[in-house]
Each structure stands twice: as structure tokens, then as C-alpha cells.
Amino acid sequence: xxxxxxxxGSGCLYxxxxxxxxxxIKEGKLLAGERLPSTRALAEYxxxxxxxxxxxxxxxxxxxxxxxxPCKGYYACALEEMPWTEEPGGETGAQTQSGVPPLSGEGxxxxxxxxxxMTGFPFSVWKKITKHILTCANSDxxxxxxxxxxYGLRLTISRYLHSSRGVNCRPEQxxxxxxxxxxxxxxxxxxxxxxxxxxxxxxxxxxxxxxxSFSYPISTVDMDEWGMRADRLERENVSAVYVMxxxxxPTGTVMPIGRRMELLRWAAREPxxxxxxxxxxxxxxxxxxxxxxxxxxxxxxxxxYLGTFSKAIAPAIRVSFLVLPESLLEKYLRECGxxxxxxxxxxxxxxDEFIREGYFERHLNKMRKIYRAKHELLLNLxxxxxxxxxxxxxxxxxxxxxxxxxxxxxxxxxxxxxxxGVRVYGLSESMVEEAPxxxxxxxxxxxxxxxxxxxxxxxxxxxxxx
Amino acid sequence: xxxxxxxxGSGCLYxxxxxxxxxxIKEGKLLAGERLPSTRALAEYxxxxxxxxxxxxxxxxxxxxxxxxPCKGYYACALEEMPWTEEPGGETGAQTQSGVPPLSGEGxxxxxxxxxxMTGFPFSVWKKITKHILTCANSDxxxxxxxxxxYGLRLTISRYLHSSRGVNCRPEQxxxxxxxxxxxxxxxxxxxxxxxxxxxxxxxxxxxxxxxSFSYPISTVDMDEWGMRADRLERENVSAVYVMxxxxxPTGTVMPIGRRMELLRWAAREPxxxxxxxxxxxxxxxxxxxxxxxxxxxxxxxxxYLGTFSKAIAPAIRVSFLVLPESLLEKYLRECGxxxxxxxxxxxxxxDEFIREGYFERHLNKMRKIYRAKHELLLNLxxxxxxxxxxxxxxxxxxxxxxxxxxxxxxxxxxxxxxxGVRVYGLSESMVEEAPxxxxxxxxxxxxxxxxxxxxxxxxxxxxxx
Numbered sequence: 001x002x003x004x005x006x007x008x009g010s011g012c013l014y015x016x017x018x019x020x021x022x023x024x025i026k027e028g029k030l031l032a033g034e035r036l037p038s039t040r041a042l043a044e045y046x047x048x049x050x051x052x053x054x055x056x057x058x059x060x061x062x063x064x065x066x067x068x069x070p071c072k073g074y075y076a077c078a079l080e081e082m083p084w085t086e087e088p089g090g091e092t093g094a095q096t097q098s099g100v101p102p103l104s105g106e107g108x109x110x111x112x113x114x115x116x117x118m119t120g121f122p123f124s125v126w127k128k129i130t131k132h133i134l135t136c137a138n139s140d141x142x143x144x145x146x147x148x149x150x151y152g153l154r155l156t157i158s159r160y161l162h163s164s165r166g167v168n169c170r171p172e173q174x175x176x177x178x179x180x181x182x183x184x185x186x187x188x189x190x191x192x193x194x195x196x197x198x199x200x201x202x203x204x205x206x207x208x209x210x211x212x213s214f215s216y217p218i219s220t221v222d223m224d225e226w227g228m229r230a231d232r233l234e235r236e237n238v239s240a241v242y243v244m245x246x247x248x249x250p251t252g253t254v255m256p257i258g259r260r261m262e263l264l265r266w267a268a269r270e271p272x273x274x275x276x277x278x279x280x281x282x283x284x285x286x287x288x289x290x291x292x293x294x295x296x297x298x299x300x301x302x303x304x305y306l307g308t309f310s311k312a313i314a315p316a317i318r319v320s321f322l323v324l325p326e327s328l329l330e331k332y333l334r335e336c337g338x339x340x341x342x343x344x345x346x347x348x349x350x351x352d353e354f355i356r357e358g359y360f361e362r363h364l365n366k367m368r369k370i371y372r373a374k375h376e377l378l379l380n381l382x383x384x385x386x387x388x389x390x391x392x393x394x395x396x397x398x399x400x401x402x403x404x405x406x407x408x409x410x411x412x413x414x415x416x417x418x419x420x421g422v423r424v425y426g427l428s429e430s431m432v433e434e435a436p437x438x439x440x441x442x443x444x445x446x447x448x449x450x451x452x453x454x455x456x457x458x459x460x461x462x463x464x465x466x
Numbered sequence: 467x468x469x470x471x472x473x474x475g476s477g478c479l480y481x482x483x484x485x486x487x488x489x490x491i492k493e494g495k496l497l498a499g500e501r502l503p504s505t506r507a508l509a510e511y512x513x514x515x516x517x518x519x520x521x522x523x524x525x526x527x528x529x530x531x532x533x534x535x536p537c538k539g540y541y542a543c544a545l546e547e548m549p550w551t552e553e554p555g556g557e558t559g560a561q562t563q564s565g566v567p568p569l570s571g572e573g574x575x576x577x578x579x580x581x582x583x584m585t586g587f588p589f590s591v592w593k594k595i596t597k598h599i600l601t602c603a604n605s606d607x608x609x610x611x612x613x614x615x616x617y618g619l620r621l622t623i624s625r626y627l628h629s630s631r632g633v634n635c636r637p638e639q640x641x642x643x644x645x646x647x648x649x650x651x652x653x654x655x656x657x658x659x660x661x662x663x664x665x666x667x668x669x670x671x672x673x674x675x676x677x678x679s680f681s682y683p684i685s686t687v688d689m690d691e692w693g694m695r696a697d698r699l700e701r702e703n704v705s706a707v708y709v710m711x712x713x714x715x716p717t718g719t720v721m722p723i724g725r726r727m728e729l730l731r732w733a734a735r736e737p738x739x740x741x742x743x744x745x746x747x748x749x750x751x752x753x754x755x756x757x758x759x760x761x762x763x764x765x766x767x768x769x770x771y772l773g774t775f776s777k778a779i780a781p782a783i784r785v786s787f788l789v790l791p792e793s794l795l796e797k798y799l800r801e802c803g804x805x806x807x808x809x810x811x812x813x814x815x816x817x818d819e820f821i822r823e824g825y826f827e828r829h830l831n832k833m834r835k836i837y838r839a840k841h842e843l844l845l846n847l848x849x850x851x852x853x854x855x856x857x858x859x860x861x862x863x864x865x866x867x868x869x870x871x872x873x874x875x876x877x878x879x880x881x882x883x884x885x886x887g888v889r890v891y892g893l894s895e896s897m898v899e900e901a902p903x904x905x906x907x908x909x910x911x912x913x914x915x916x917x918x919x920x921x922x923x924x925x926x927x928x929x930x931x932x
Contacts, residue, residue, distance in 0.1 A: 127600045134593045142780035178644045178808035185651045189679050209804050213655050314608035318810045338675050342644035342808050344784045
């Protein structure tokens, strides 16, 4: 491997190293299994600091281009394992388009922002654990468990949340439930009937519908580039705010610490004000530093944290969890503690073992790699679109937002895409009040194979060219 | 086997035959595996109609004293399999007392009316099916399923309900959910906020608390020997009635058809009146004809049927179901159809296979035998109590009600039982308004082994003797 650094060229030194090696692998010049030079040797050869090479290798590693073998060094990965090359048959889900290779002109390509990649689901591990749980099971496991969920699982969840999201909680504060919808139903019983709630606009429509079905009066609060305008809350006369600070749906906005503190101050200003933090896909972040949960900054017990394993593992794993602040925990125990748990003890045990044995972390690492690769692919394929579109929400999550600079109507973009057999999602689908036709569409990539993303972007190029 | 019939003796002929054979088996005079005379031979020998012998044999068969082998005849069963003899270790649940043989004076015997016998749970079958489901599983099974539950399971449930309970419904009317509590939460969203509800008094306290948490105004309606006083409903100004017609909890009252028709007429008299039928333990009926569900008689689409697999299989099987009348189904689809299903598709598939392959029916038959035997044992042991107590609710379900003839206060009965290490349940625990101290206690036997029942009744004899 030889290459030239350009100290005056585009990108800093580590980026050049990273780009060069990545290209070598992608073009097949560095073959799978080939050993890379040690970081020390490469640093000496290039006459750069070893930390610069370390950083580049770290990036390649986390993106799955290379792997590290203990005591041996770094090796190029087999790109056949990359998600956009052909998938092995049999385990392709109905929600992914990967079941239609080669992509014919007739298959609709659905850039759904709600789908996830199920080809990465660790079937064999899940089966193994299930078998193990059932083998060890005694009739206890088939008896009614604790209303909040088994203590063991709640302990595991609280530990995971602390290490991965900075959430501070005792297992006693965790309530396990079968999906976010159910937990929101339970939350209504805890908060009571007379809640006035504020939501971002646009927002996650499912939650909006749920609050509607509670007959909660809903105020929508506009967003700027830092997220919900906290300064507008005081005049809205609300007692609860539903937010997605780490990755807002659908805009992809990440709320900076300043705005978070504003929200927390608003909540602390009056008694019984709460922030409902929906941290729905915090596991997938591709650029910049990890962002802790809003709950991590809460000093006054005003944040209700809502998380789920549906995105990170599989939708069928019907396990979500609420973390209640202490004040609401008392109310829950007093008034709602009799509602029995909606997740079977068997399923709780399987998930608990899956996390405790380290499989969850490994699965997340794998999925991050897969999604990161898809994300990069999509961003690369979007290059030719950048003249016509602004791209946002590209730091995290499983979708991007494209906004037409020329102000092409969303309706038009969706229609023209559909004519080419591509489904994209208008931003106004997530708007909750009479929505002016936006100029933005969402492109989700979670459930699409690399081949489908490639084909889909080609079609969009056709669809949207002037 | 020789015996004498007493045409003038106590009991009709078939009862004498039944009693005689049962006694022979219990006393070990007829050994397990020994063949009984054919019905024809015995009828000839006794000079009675063959149908009389048929009937006696049928009773013995259903109670597990004898078994029928195809083309071979009838054989005495091994009584070691009877639940009150020693249980095999290892699979005894925390909820049952069977884990403490021999019963020491220190072990509390809990006649809980809520417990079930988990020693009969078909672990190996459940494991086998789970393994099979996971082996055949593709990623579809881990994807989000239908909001109402998978169609296949709903079809299976509707067929089961039709054949076993006379319920008339299409699979489209069935909503699968993780437990009754969740389904009642969903029902609140369907019925709306402004429901005034009537309940029997006493009633099932858990449901009462749930309706309370909905802030529904609750009227309690007195019962007579036929159940809820339907004639009182008109003046209560309610729009919904929660009833348990097939086996009222806690009284054990079975509502006769006349009273049922009164309820149905009340519901049909005004639009938007509904009867919520909780058929919580209809599977276990020991005397008299099977009673169909109230829903089976509903001609105007006014019954909302609620059932569960928690009692019949295991509490951990978090699967309950609502059957909505057509008018509410439309409302559900329009206003609540977005609430995602709370039961994982894997669990749905396991249960579906368990029912479709006939395991559920076999399990029910087995449990009926087990419970019937415990029920008989308890009734026999209650003979000496009959001077002091009236016994009611003895036709079905997993508990009986004892009412002191002398009017001993419930509180006193519970306290004196506790002093002997026995827990019994005062009827007033199920009363929903300021309860006058009753003279009744509940004795549940579902979760107790035969040995525990025996020991418990001895202690109660001590506790309650004057």
C-alpha cells in the first residue's frame, strides 16, 4: 500500500488516510483479510503523529471497513458482508426491499422512515437464549410477575441507560411495558385527565394521535434549528411537553444543551410540569459526539423518559420502558400500581439475558455498522442532488430530510417519485396542524438494502430532474 | 367386582353405581389399570338400563377415575396421578403451596381465590412449540404485526369461542391484547370518557379499580340468587354494565337465561348501551350443564366479550381478547386502530399452534380433572362444616363461598384462621361500597395441592370450632 499525503490538500491528514484506505478496500485493491500496516509503521512512513493514524483506523474500524484481531493487527474486511451488496436469501424481511434482487423496474422502492433492517436480527442467538430460558424455566416463570416488570430486567435496563444514555435512575423507577403506545396509555392514568400538552411541529404522528385519543388539548410549538422554541412555552399554558431532543422526528434536529436547559428551567418553574422525552432511536448516531439523554441533565425530577427496544432489536420485541421521576413514581404506585405487566416473564427473561450476556451491545455495534454504511451510501448518492436540495438531519437516525431549494412542492416531489416507482414521505405527513404544503421529503434507509438505495436514488434522479 | 343396588336406597341408580365404583377405586379395591365390566355386561348383571350405566361411567370418566381405551373398554385410573397425592418435585410454583410437603405447622396455607395450579402446565409441549416456531421463523415474525393481533390467531380464537362458549363472531371482531387490564384501557378509548358504568356488588375488585382509574362514575347494583338485579338498572342512569354471568366473582352465582334476557333487553332499549361480559374462568365448570356465554344470546350487538388465557393456561401467557360488536368495531377501527398490538408475534404464534394442534383442549381436560378432584376433596372435607356454614358457588370456578349461619363476622373468621396459619378471604374485600362486615369467606383451591387442602381444612376445623 503506497500513498501520498497532501498537507495542503482537501481534508485534514486523518481524513486523507481514512479516505485513501477506504477507497482501496472499496475498489478491491486491498482485499478482504489483507493485513494493514501497523499504526506505528504507517505513522513513520507518512511522517505523521501516530494518533492521526490511530484516529483514521478507529473511524474505519467503527464503520466496518477494517477489523482488529487481538495481538495481530488490522485487517481489511470482506465487503461482501456489506449490506448493499447482495444479501443472503431466506432471512430478508417483508419490510425490507432486499427480497427483490435484482431490482426490477416494477418493484416499488419504499424509503420509509419507519422501517428497520431485519436482516441483521440475531436469530440464532435469540433462539439459543429462548431455548436456554425455557430449559431452566420452572413454573415461576409462568406465574404472574411484578406489575412494573421483573426487577432483574429493570436493573439491567437502568444500567444500560446509565452507561449508554447517561440516564440516572434506580430500577424502582423503571416500568416495563408492551410498546410505547401502552406505556403512554399508562402514563395518561398517572398524569391524569387534565393535562395540556405541547408538541413539536412537525412531530411523530403516532404519539400525536395517542394524545388526541386522550382528549388532551395539544399545543404545537414551532421549531428553529435548535429544536422546539422553549421561549414559546410559557404563553402556551401547558403542563407537559413531548420532545425528542436527541433526534427529533422527522426533522432530525439534535437539541443543543442550551435549549435543553431552557426546557428544564421551564419545567422547574411551576409544580407538576413534566417533559416527556421520547428517545426512540438514540442508538444510531453517525456523526459528532454522542448526545446524552435530556433526563441526564434533569436535576428537579421533571423528565419522564420513554425508550424502546423495537427499533434497536426488532418491532416484534414488544418491550418499551418508562423511567418515572420520583414524584410521579409515588403517584404511579398509589394510583396505578395494580395494572399488571403487559410483557410475559419469559420474554422479559430472554431480553434480560440478551442484554446481560453482551449480545445486545454486539448487535448494536453490528447494526450501527450496517446503518452507517447505508447512511454513507445514501449521502454519496445524494451528492448530485445537492444543487437542488438542502439535506438535513444527517447526523443520526435512519432517515434524512431533503428540502427543495427552488421550493418545489412536496406533493409534486412525492408524485413524481411515485411515477418512477419510489415512495418518499412528505414532511407535512408529520405536521399536526393545517399544513402548508412543504418543500421537504423524508428519505428513510433503515429497511432498504444497499442495492435498493442505489436503484432508488437513480430513479429519484430521473424523477426530479428538471 | 360385586355390588348390590338399593332401589329404595339413597340416590338414584346411576349415582349408586357411580359412588360404588369410585369408592372401590379410592380404597384400592379396584387397582389402576384394572378393566371394568363393559356397560352392557354391567347393565345385564344389575338389571338396569344400559343408559344408566353409561351415565355413571361418563361421570367417572369426566372426573378422571376411569379412562376409556378405544376398542378395549374402561379401565381404572392410577390415583397416584391425582393432585392431592404427593407431587413430583421441581415444578411446583411459588403460587402453590405444593412445594412444602410434608406440610409443617409453620407453612401458611393460602386459600387464595386468584391462584391457579401451575403444576399442570405443559412445559414440554410449550417448549417444543416454541422451538418449532423459532426454527420456522423468518424475520416476518419479528416485524410489527397487525394492530388487532395476527389474523390466524384471531381465527383460532373465534373458532374456539364458538365451539366452547357459543360466542358468535368473525375474526375481524377479535382484538388480542396483553392482559385484561390493557384491553380495558383500550376499551376506555373505544367507549370514550363519558361512560357511566354499573357493576355487581360484590364484584371483581381489580376491574373496579380500573374503571375507577378511568374516572367512570360507577353504580353498584345488588344481586339476588340469579345475579345482578337487572330491574334496578333503568333507574341507575348508566350506559354500560360489567357482568360475569357464567360465574360471578366472588359469589359464584350463575345467571339463568331469564335474567340474561332482562339484561339484553335493557341494553337494546337505548342506543349505545353495552354489556361488558367478563368470562374469566368459564373453562372450569364441575356441575350441571355447560352455560354458554351471554354474548351467544345477543341479537342486537350489545355485548363486549372479554376472555383470557391467563387462568386456563398460565398467568404469564399475557394473552387476553376482546370481542367487539360490529357497531363498536367500526368505532375502534376509526379511532383506535393505530394502537399497536401488545403481544409479540412469536407469542401469538406459539399460542395459535398450541390451540390448533389440540394441546389446549387436552390441557383443559387435564386441568378440569385436577380441579374437579380438588373441588370434590374440598367439598367432602367441608361436610363437617355444613352445620355452621352455608356453602355456595360450588358449581364452577376455583373457589367456594362459606357463609356463617350464626352470623359470625367475616373479620373474626379470617383472624381465627390466620392464627392457625391459614389465609381465607373475607367477602367484603370484593365489596365496593362501604361494606358492612359480612359473614362470608372465600376458599380458593386452584393453587393448593390436595395435601394442603386437607391440612388447611383440618386447621380451619380447629380455628372455627366453638
